[in-house]
Amino acid sequence: LQAPVAPQKPAPIDVAPEELQEIPDVSVPAPEPGVSKEPSEDAAASQHIRVNADLLDSLVNSAGQISIFRSRLEQQVSDIRENLKEFDVTVARIKEQFRKLEMETETQIRSTYQTEAPDGSGEFDPLELDRFSSIQQLSRSLSESVSDLLNLQELLDKSARQSEALLVQQSRVSTELQEGLMQTRMVHFGTIAPRLRRIIRKAAGETRKNARLQLRMTGGGDQLDRNVLERMTAPLEHLLRNSIVHGIEKPATRRKLKKTEEGQLTITVAAEATEFVVRVEDDGAGMDLNAIRKRAIDMGLIDSKAEPTEQQLLQFILNSGFTTSKKVTALAGRGVGMDVVNSEIKQIGGSVEIASETGKGSCFTIRIPFTLAVMQAIGVKAGEHRYLIPVASVAGVARMLPNDYTGLLEQEQPAYVFAGESYPILDLESLLGEPATPLGDDTISILMIKSGGQRAAFRVPELLGHREIVIKPVGPQISSVPGILGGSITGDGKVVIIIDVGPLVRQALLTGTRPAPLLENIDIRPQKTLALVADDSITMRKVTTRVLESHDFEVITARDGVEATELMQERVPDLLLLDIEMPRMDGYQVAEHVRADARLRGVPIVMITSRAGKKHRDRGKKAGANAYLSKPYKESELITEVYKLLDKEMKPYG
Incomplete structure (x- = not known):
């Protein structure tokens, strides 16, 4: 949050009733020697103009819309950057596959030549020569195509960097415009x-x-x-x-x-x-x-x-x-x-x-x-919803282990000491009317809040990062509710409430509200089944994600085995879908890692791969796979296997 920028502030005004008409205008500088104290009419006219208030409000609103559209563009550029990363991985995979193809082709040509003429005296007939020359021609064409893809990749990367630089400049100009327009209303x-x-x-x-x-x-x-x-x-x-x-x-x-x-x-x-x-x-x-x-x-x-x-x-x-x-x-x-x-x-x-x-x-x-058009805010997730908290209210962020947090709650007056100051611990979810999120094994985020003379520390289930937001009015019915500053539209087009933490903290401290008892093993929220899809093909990840989400699954994805294991350190999935051939760590290795980990041992594993032979099936079963599907699979086959493994009743599609 950025407070309105004020000009140089005068000393405190202390005026008695008899001095009522003598309020000084501190915005006018003292005249220089030899210059008339009374400004000319032309000079006054050049310094001040009258602007219709409705027009000014309209301009402020339009400037806000510019920021919203810029935020959407930033989100799209970010998505493009992620897709370019996928493109980089795909090009690298094609390059490696082409290298193997070249080696295999060369090996087969040499093998055929040696078979036909062991003593080296034989010659190929015209048909054989034509066949081998065609293979070599295709190989060279593929090599050129791979080079073209690499050049295209470099061009796209350069365009993305230029777009990001332009958005940064546009963001600065847009912010200055909004602050200037808001200042004219002050x-x-x-x-x-x-x-x-x-x-x-x-x-x-x-x-x-x-x-x-x-x-x-x-x-x-x-x-x-x-x-x-x-x-x-x-x-x-x-x-x-x-x-x-x-x-x-x-x-x-x-x-x-x-x-x-x-x-x-x-x-x-x-x-x-x-x-x-x-x-x-x-x-x-x-x-x-x-x-x-x-x-x-x-x-x-x-x-x-x-x-x-x-x-x-x-x-x-x-x-x-x-x-x-x-x-x-x-x-x-x-x-x-x-x-x-x-x-x-x-x-x-x-x-x-x-x-x-x-x-x-x-x-x-x-x-x-404050009535501002733009502010800096921190995104948080409480319950099933996202909220925004102005940065101006945040004194700091800390992380701590669940056991340490539980120990603080056992105190008579739970408080967290930050930078030498004591912050009473409050539960953000209960203040917002959200269901409590149970403690997990991961570290806990603590948000220190300062509002006036009040301080508090909130346990935040999930921090969503810092961003610049555009404040939009939410109407008198909602704005009159204590604790709501306004609303904002995020880069993905969703409306998020901006929390005014001051009233929430004051009310909680006034009523003596304590953090709600923690539920370590019971989660009162209806949870979606979490599925982790690990595949180096972006197409397969998207297709599988769409199928599972249509059946009310929550899906997270990984591009290879290493990324999959990192994700499983943060969250234990209810289901794991693996491709066999992946860079850095293949599906067999991931399955063996899961079965060797006490936390993950009970997670059902479905292997989805183009390797359909009995040898690969047996090896997958030995590694710990519970089911094995061949690409391309049918949606009904996948869902049937998934529900069977999860011991759930299959829901009608759609």
Whole structure:
């Protein structure tokens, strides 16, 4: 995640009401000596233009679409690169096969010559000479074809490298374009300061109180999307009005409490990870929890015998119609202030937190996700779904052994120490409502999350790598759900939810959520049967994969025996389909390796090969194969053998 790029930030603004009209414009540099302080109309016109807001939004959306299409192109180029690797292997295999063919042909010619003329005096008749010359001609033609394939391979590799270089350049330009367009939508938070001070002055005058507003900008968070700022203005007005009416005491009361006669209202604006944070504080009387509890009982929100926590009581003021004021005035008593604040903030994907201390004041914290077009994110898989987590929220990634992780969970307060800081361990899948993934034998990925002052460590079943993503709105129905920042379209065209981890972490820590008990031997998710297909022919791998996937199998593939054994170290398949003739490690060797490994010994093996002779069948059986099919095989034959070995009832095709 990249926060909006702000210009050089001014010092914190602290303006009293009488200085209301004197807000400095820090964006204008000091004039040079001898130059007029007032810019000419022509100069001003050349520096600023008016742009229709809808047109700007349309341009930002179009720039986002460019990034999506670029992402699709990157995925396609990546696929082309993978296919080129397959092409390289195939060309190498053809070259080796041709070399063997040449040797075999030469051997047969010499053998025939020696048979016909053992003493070396015989001669070939014209038909024999023609036959051998034809074979040699075909051999030379094949040699030329192999050379052509090698040249074509080099050309394709060069084109792929050029395409990748162009995509990198296009990515940089596209990112600059999007950031520039987003920057044009940004406005300084201080632009609404005069309006907020008018609200304070009016409310203070009507309630006969004195109040002063202080505006603080920290962490480079003084710029916000224009649309979001407009939506935030009304809630902020409600909060300030509410603070004056219910929080700030009258001057006489403040003197008795040894406070200054002038109440202090402070708005602090900051950028924290993926969130824009606005804190509205006052130094008033704080909230009367007893009055809130009594009102909640009167409204039937809680039972009279209930003992809610302080935080639960404070949340009641966000309910519609809730007010502790005994008099109905233009400023208070109608119960339509805080519920409007909560509703408006939720509609823009934000949240409201409340804190209060009797006699010292209250603090309302508004958190709103950044409105960006592009961000950096880490892909994760939880349950059966993929999610994206903004990089700005990630403090680090670690890996640990399952036994070490289990030991951490046995602690009274499970936590992982990273870079000298303690991160409480939370279960990402349970927070997302996904079924738990059991621990395996492999190392576990731990994702350290930082959001504001909160920290947490998530066990992640699978990390999917780092990528640049385009943020797309998901609509008010979904964006109002805490923990959802937006959506993005991946290179393969699928929609993935972007997680705003801040609200999830705060809610989990607030409720004391612990990691769910680990299921080591029981997996509550419906699992697909995992099949590993090892064949050096890309065509056979694709055909076999398509057949198995049509019968609801999960399929992983390997190009040779070595790659197959590496994959089996990560995941134990339910079924292994092997070709015999493969580079580096053939099918017989793979089968023998599987039968010698205690983890893999029970995996059924089906050998699929063009070697159909009894000698090869016997050797395959000796190596540990359970079934033997000859290429080309029939789909029905393969599926029948597979279901027989897995002891499953065969499902109707289609």
